[in-house]
Amino acid sequence: MTRHPRESSNEHLFAKGLSATGLIGLILYVLFRLGRRDPAGARFLRSSAVIVICAAMTPAAIVQDPWVSLEHIQTENGLIAGYVMENPPGFLKVLTEAGREIVIVDTADITGREEIDPEP
DSSP: OOOOOOHHHHHHHHHHHHHHHHHHHHHHHHHHHHHOOHHHHHHHHHHHHHHHHHHHHHHHHHOOOOSSSSEEETTTTEEEEEEEEETTTTEEEEEETTTTTTTOOOOOOOEEEEEEOOOO
């Protein structure tokens, strides 16, 4: 089975977010070390830490796109509308749209997958 284009995009965004979080953590660590030696640095650390944390949290509040797109998964037993949570070899873990239940689907039973565009 081929990889879904949205999966690689989500992995790419996750890697960017992880890198940004690591960079912010490193900056805060350096500022903390400077603040211990210099009282002016301590004031700068307190004021800048709040700004950096707010800036890091802002995208999470603004982004309206879901992390995982809705899919229609056609199986031998019928259609499943849901969100693929995990795609390990051999099966899919799907959160169903209607009942919000986790369903495990054998990949051998899948006859087709279609990503559904979100409504504007």
